[in-house]
Amino acid sequence: MSPAHFFALVGVGLFCIGLYALIVRAHLLRKILAINVMGSGVFLVLAALAKRTGSAAPDPVPHAMVITGIVVAVAATAFALVLMLRLVAETGRAELPDERIE
Amino acid sequence: MDALTLLPWIFDGVTGLALLLLASWALASPRLFTGIVMFVAFGLMMSIAWVRLDAPDIALAEVAIGAGLTGALLLAALARLTAAQAAQESASQSAKRKRTLRLFQWAPALLLAMVAAGLAYAVQSLPPDSAGLSADVAANIARSGVSNPVTAVLLNFRGYDTLLEILVLLLALISVWTLGGLSPQRTVPPGPVLDVLTRVLTPVLLLLSAYLLWVGARSPGGAFQAAAVLAAAGVLLLLAGWRPQPRFTGIPLRLVLVAGPVLFLAFSLVTIATGRNLMEYPPPRAGVLIFLLEAAATLSIGVTLVALFLGERPPDKEGQ
């Protein structure tokens, strides 16, 4: 197993850990953290697969996609945080209404 | 296999294991503050993984934007939740949850184990050696105007993606402003240490940002990394209590925010108007055009990220 495949498997693991936390945890800030972890897992898979070029330099196109993805992820996180704070201001709890544990 | 060839394997293995453990800890810790701190540590560990994967551009962008700025945004949001809203659940609620929701925790775990197995099989069945598009990039890089392949891909070959990404960033800022942004926090006047640190570091960070922008044509660096350092300088200023003067927060701020996207769009349309394909820069002038685009993009993206951190729309002259 080359380092590229190992890190790709780590990326798959991160994606699944993030997805599990997204489904199971109710607090919205925790869900936003989980989405970021899922994103990092996907980026790791992309960049790990880009390193399969043998001894030459890695493929730069997935690198560019990952950099784009990181910037878009921070923009989406900022927007999601503001949405969460609006929900808290309206309902008083930082959980989705149908996932509230009463 | 002697110890010297085993060492990279041990290092990669420890890094991968640390990534999985830090992510689990960040998502499973009882307190949100611990979770966010672990997430920032996870981001720093990711940058080590990027370096091991020969991706220094991604490492620079991740450690500044992914770990640093995202951590600052998360902490700013956490500071605006009261203690009750940030608490996970009370003791009686957690006992009730343990009784009734055990099925709802095992079912997703089982499903995700199957998903993980499927994805792992898919990843393993990919060919171990695949050049991808690196051959095409290497063949055309002389015509792109820069010698850093990632910059060439970002700004020239896949410039369309970068244009859309800059527009998405602007759209996120507009959405945040529409929702009313983050509520303003009571600002504590900075102590002497933070004050001096900000005064000393801000010029250094501006210089570093310009350096990263300039060197991005030849070595790891470029517009996004320079914008991240610029955003760091802006966040430091905001934390030290600085706010822009009202005469700069109306039209001038909006001009700076749209300078990057507008310049990008203008260059793209000019290439169509002069008879080429979309964003096909003429090879003799491509280097200069890419640098101009990167400079405008750095300014726009940096200011947008700082505005996202500030959250609220800054009051302009009319006091709106």
Place this chain on the structure above:
Amino acid sequence: MTPSDYAASVLLSVGAIFFLAGTVGLVRFPDVYTRLHALTKSDNVGLGFVITGLAVQSGSWFVVGKLLLIWVLVLAAGASVAHLIANGAARRGIPTWTR
């Protein structure tokens, strides 16, 4: 391995030992103030050793200058952040550990 490689390995290992000492201090010390003390002292010196090891192997004075700039920036940021955290903890009333 050339002599400079050996020197660089020794310096990097010493830096790693300092980082390990700081992490042990982070885990084992009883309160915020002692942990900050362990972290900043050992990490600054540890980073200094790592930078020296890298500078020995760098081969160009320009790179050595950039590495020194990194060390100075980390020193300034680390010391300031440690002060800010300790100040915040003191303002919040976190007591210092007494035996």
